[in-house]
Amino acid sequence: MNNDTNLTLTFDGSFLEDHARLIMTDAKTALVELIANCWDAGANxxxxxxxxPAPDNLKIKDDGIGMSRSEFERRWLRFNYDRKREQGEQVIFPxxxxxxxRRAFGRNGKGRFSMFCFSNEYFIETWKDGKSNTFCVKRNNGLSALPFNITHVKEIDKPGHGTEISGELVRNHLSIDTIRDLIGSKFITDPTFNIYVNEELVKLTDLEHLFDRQTIxxxxxxxIIISCIDSHKVGRTSKQHGVAWWVQKRLVGEPSWRGFDDDAYLDARSTEAKRYTFVVEADILIDDVRxxxxEFKDTERFRQANRAVRNAVLKKLRELMVDEHKSAKMAAVRENRREMQSLSPDSRLHVGQFIDTVQARIPTINQKVLSTTVEILSKLEQSRSKYALLDQLMKLNPDDIDNLNDILSNWSVQEARIVLNELQNRLKLIESLTGLVDNPAADELHQIHPLFSQGLWIFGPEYESIQFIxxxxxxRVIQDLFQDNQTVKLDNPKRRPDFVILPNSTIGVYASDDFNRKGEVNGFAKVLIIELKKGGSEITVKERRQAEDYVLELRKSGKIQPTTxxxxxxxxxxxxxxxxxxxxxxxxxxxxxxxxSVILRFAHARTFNLLEKIRKAKDIELSDPEIDRVLQVETQSQFV
Structure with missing residues (x-):
């Protein structure tokens, strides 16, 4: 057996796709690479x-330095040609x-395969020093000794310098508009570099007039230089948003918010993500580009640069959004002015601080959600400042002076004032009810029942919680007990969906949720049914039995638990x-x-007694003497 026998090396038809990857398979990448080759040739x-439409002839011609026949053969017939070692990093101009x-983009000669993205055969004419040489580059299919062949076609005399690549575009066609947009987005404006598509100059990306440039x-x-583009301020919208990395006046990949996925500021669907583009000029990373x-290679240099750029971008976004957050906060407060005015200064401060926290944690929160949040916060603050304190009082006997004094000793004057204000409001509510409930002409639907809805605490301390709604x-379960002719029809029933209206009474139902061990809602803990009869009416066994029907119907409905x-x-x-x-x-x-009369007298006595005891224990005046004097004078003058 002869051990010196040489074996034949062959290439599969898919070798070039694996070797050159996107340069061979993606039309946009291929075209940009062909233009980059012209840049490297010193073309103006x-x-x-x-x-x-296609198919038809595709041509790319430049006025670069061109190549002699020997230069072409040395560069194009060598796999992984090392541009940096052979020609240096700097572009030589003719x-x-x-x-x-200019610093050259090319490094390993893979750009020569770009035309194979559009055709299996193409021609390259290059001229220099008075001579022009034309070559045919043809791809081999299937197994072959070489993945492609290069044939010298002709040599002629020709003045000047340049290169033209041509071939029939038979696949991966793109529209003219797509081509222009692509080229314009991938290269930075340079007075020494102009690109024409079908004789029309392409407008390249202008980075010279970017505002807010900073160097890190x-x-x-x-x-690295970072600039910010605000589409609102420049008066135009861009199709590109995110962070755009530029190296040596060429875009790397596509602008995106990739790497910011875990940051609340930049959900790609948010307004801010669609509004801002950050341009990163990182020429120093030329050797880290694929x-x-x-994209970039996964090198330690790029990871360090990426972290620094990410931190700088997020910091800038937070600065840009401060004024917007203030405007959104004020708009949300204006929409909830009535609720905010009812709060004490201390409570307003708490709400304001909470809004700031929400905006910091969820920067992209929209205006509607923020306004709803303010509404909820205001009500929660009312519960914090009133119900949490009142709950301590309502759970004890008002005659228990010792325990009352213990509670008051732990309250600040501000907290005592909050409770006193609430107790005064309750006395006013009782006073309003007292003047209406026994009047046969009073409207229980629009006057009496709404007041009782605000004053569920009248029926006992357990109804202090704002959880009763x-x-x-x-x-509706109760409403279904009545035939249509037994209920009163309203002109606009949507305005009072919270009551059942009968000819001589109105019915309201209020409930508090029950919760399981996981803190999840698990039905109803307690249900309160209130039926208000007209003024002057008498409650007999008949009316009470009607209420018995209500509770029995609720039990049968299956909408409440046996434990409710x-x-x-x-x-x-x-x-x-x-x-x-x-x-x-x-x-x-x-x-x-x-x-x-009985229930209101009891509620009045309890409320008034608590109010007086708190006021005296804390030595708090409930009114301002100067304001009272002015108002009193104005009132008296009306009768003169």
């Missing part, structure tokens, strides 16, 4: 003839061209002697008739 002008400081220094990497310029679902506590209160001007409270302990249910 590039003329592209782009067929539309005599007669306008020179500038990255340790072990070097200087061959096809689709009107429940339309349970109300059910309380029904029937209110009228008088209660007959035989109409007493009904208590069903086994069903956790109670129906109680009340006269308006």
């Amino acid at each position: 002008r590039i003329d592209i003839v782009w067929p539309d 005599v007669g061209n306008i020179a500038s400081h 220094f990255v340790a072990d990497v070097g200087e 061959e096809d310029w689709g 009107s429940n339309v679902t349970l109300l 506590e059910l309380v029904a209160v029937v209110l009228g001007s008088r209660v007959s002697g035989d109409c007493t409270e009904v208590n069903w302990p086994e069903q956790n249910t109670r129906i109680t008739p009340y006269s308006y």
Whole structure:
């Protein structure tokens, strides 16, 4: 056996795609690479003839330095040609061209395969020093000794310098508009570099007039320039948003917010993400760019630079959004002016600080959601400043002076004032009700029932919580007990969906949620039914039994649990002697008739007594003497 036998090396037809990757398969990458080759040749002008429609002849011609036959053969017949070692990093300009400081994009010669993205065969004519040489480059299919062949076609005399690549565009066609947009977005404006497509000059990206340029220094990497484009301020919208990395006046990949996915500022759908573009000029990273310029290599240098740029961009975004956050905050407060005015200065401060925190944590929160948040915060602050304090009072007997003094000793004067203001408001509510409930002409729908809805605390300390709210679902169960001709029809029923309206009464249902061990809502803990009879009416056993029907119907509906506590209160001007409270302990249910006067006197006495005791214990005046004097004088003058 002869051990010296040489084996034949062959290439599969897919070798070039694997070798050159996107340069061979992606039309945009291929075209940009062909233009980059012209840049490296020191060209001042590039003329592209782009067929539309295809197939037709594609030509790319430049006025660069060109190549002699020997230079072409040395560069094009060598795989992984090392541009930096053979020609240096700096571009050499031909005599007669306008020179500038250019660093070459090419490094390994893969750009020569770009035309294979559009055709399996192409021609290249290059001229220099009075001679022009034309070559045919043809791809081999299937197994072959070489992945492609290069044939010298002819040599002729020709003045000047330049190169033209041509071939039939048979695949991967793009529209003319796409071509112009692509080229314009990939290269920076340079007076020594002009590109024409079908004889029309392409407008390249202008970075000279960017505002807010800053230079950052990255340790072990070097200087990087970051600029910001605000599409609102420049008066135009851009199709590109995000961070755009530029190296030696060429875009790397596409602008995007990749790498910012975990930051609340830049959900790619947000207004800010669509508004701002950050231009990063990082010429220092030329050796960290992949061959096809689709992205950077995963090097330590790039990772360091990327972290520094990310931090700088986020810092700038926070600065840019400060004024917008203030405007959004003020707009949200204006929409909730009434609720905010009812808060103490201390509570307003708490709401304001909370809004700031929300905007910091969720910078892209929209105006509608922010306004709703302010509304909820205002109500929660009311509960914090009133109900949390009132709950301490309502759970003890007002006659228990020792325990009351213990509670008051832990309150600040501000907290005591908050509670006193609330107690005064409650006294005013009781006063309003007292003047209405026994009046047969009073409108229980529009006057009486809304006041009772605000004053559920009248029925006992357990209703202090703001968790008790009107429940339309349970109300409909009761409403279904009545035939259509038994209820009163409203001109606009949508305005009062929270009551059942009968000819001589109105019914409201209020409920508090129950929660399981995980803190999730698990049905209803307690349900309160309030039926208000017209002024002058008497509550008899008949009216009480009607309330019994309500609770039984709710039990049968399956909308409440067996453990839910059910309380029904029937209110009228008088209660007959035989109409007493009904208590069903086994069903956790109670129906109680009340006269308006009894329940309101009890609520008034309890509220007034607490108010006086707190005022005296804290030595707090409930009014301003100067304001009272002015108002009193104005009132007296009206009667003169």
